Amino acid sequence: MSIDHQDDTQELDHVEAESRIQAFRYQKPDKFSSGKASVRLCNSDVLMGLVQVVRDGGENNLHYHKTNDGFWLVLGGRAKFYGPGDVELGEFGRHEGIMIPRGARYWFERVGEEDLEILRVGGSADLAAKNSGRTDVSKQKFIIGSTERFDGKR
Secondary structure (H helix, E strand, O other), rough: OOHHHHHHHHHHHHHHHHOOOOOOOOOOOOOOOOOOEEEEEOOOOOHHHHHHHHEEEEEEEEOOOOOEEEEEEEOEEEEEEEHHHHOOEEEEEEOOEEEOOOOOEEEEEEEOOEEEEEEEEEEEEHHHHOOOOOOOOOOOOHHHHHHOOOOOOO
């Protein structure tokens, strides 16, 4: 394969990927008839993002996801997560959360009177690489070492 043909193929790959970019905005639904609403923000073959609004209950049966890791972040209200045997995994308030690896069994419920708004980001097993596969397209505008990093683990 010639270098020019490689460049053309790579450019087509970029254009195709760029055609799948999704912008989104979350707005809490005002009215819904059930105890829970789900607002899908974005999705692809390896990633999905949604916000669940829980007025009553939660994901109230023990379950797991075979091929999907789940990242949960409380945006409003409180949530309590449980594992097998109703062992408490943690109670989380605004800007706190939990990561549930694929295969791990769990359920959660709303705690308190306030509506629970909880962001769920799921990644498929295809994303289980040891690194992110970051590839810089242009020169970095800042030195990564100067970025302040914070550990969100509880």
